[in-house]
Amino acid sequence: MQVYLAHAGAASRRAAEKLITEGRVEVNGKKVTAMGEKVGPGDMVTLDGKPLKPESRFHYLVLNKPPEFICASSDPQGRRLALELLPPLEERLYNVGRLDYLSSGLILFTNDGDFAAKVSHPGSEIEKEYVVESSVPIPDRAVDEFGRGLIIEGVLYRALEIEKLDRKSLRVVLVEGKNREIRRVFSHFRLHPEKLQRVRIGPVKLGNLPEGQARTLTIEERKELSTVKDKEVKKEIIW
DSSP states (O other): OOHHHHHSSEEEEEEEHHHHTTOOOOEEEEEEEOOOOOTTOOEEEEEETTEOOOSSSOOOOEEEEEOOOOOOSTTTTTTOBBGGOOOOOOSSEEEEEETTTOEEEEEEEOOOHHHHHHHGGGOOOEEEEEEEEEEESOHHHHHHHEEEEEEETEEEEOOOOEEETTEEEEEEESSOOTTHHHHHHHHHTTTOEEEEEEEETTTTEEOOOOOOOOOOOOOHHHHHHHHHHHHHOOOOBBO
């Protein structure tokens, strides 16, 4: 059953166990209680009442997201979805990780729950590289403190690498990638990022991928991204 849910793009195998214990999964109208329950060819499997079917094919895409597109499956405010920029596919894809509304650059999409769980797990230590342009010159103090680590409202923010490209722009490499980390640090120093672009996710580089376009990950990129240093992925991915 866990494998079926993962192949249906509903969750990673570990997260699927939680869905089952919470009583959210049914087979032919009956709640599933056993982890190892088998699913036959004609069985109807539902999650929260919605039918599921194993994906016939997994997809692994990277999109060069423009600013003012949101990484979500829907938006109550009616903002444009990054999903709408992907090529039309029968299978439904979901973003892996996040890239905020005003930022641009690389974001991954897949329908493979296990892959998403591995890539999102902090133990994978996947580097994410950004280029940031400020509206005013960036003081050396801001660069030094972000590189050494600083605490803002009780949270530690520290860049793995940080380099001043010119008076108003930086190259920043993060590993953990707390929510809106660069924007929070900039705000702390009363700076405003006019442009914030993710140019690399581990081995996946922006290169000449046009803004608003997507491409399929290479086998080598997928293999490197799914290599997690921790022996066990504990992070849950539930879409």
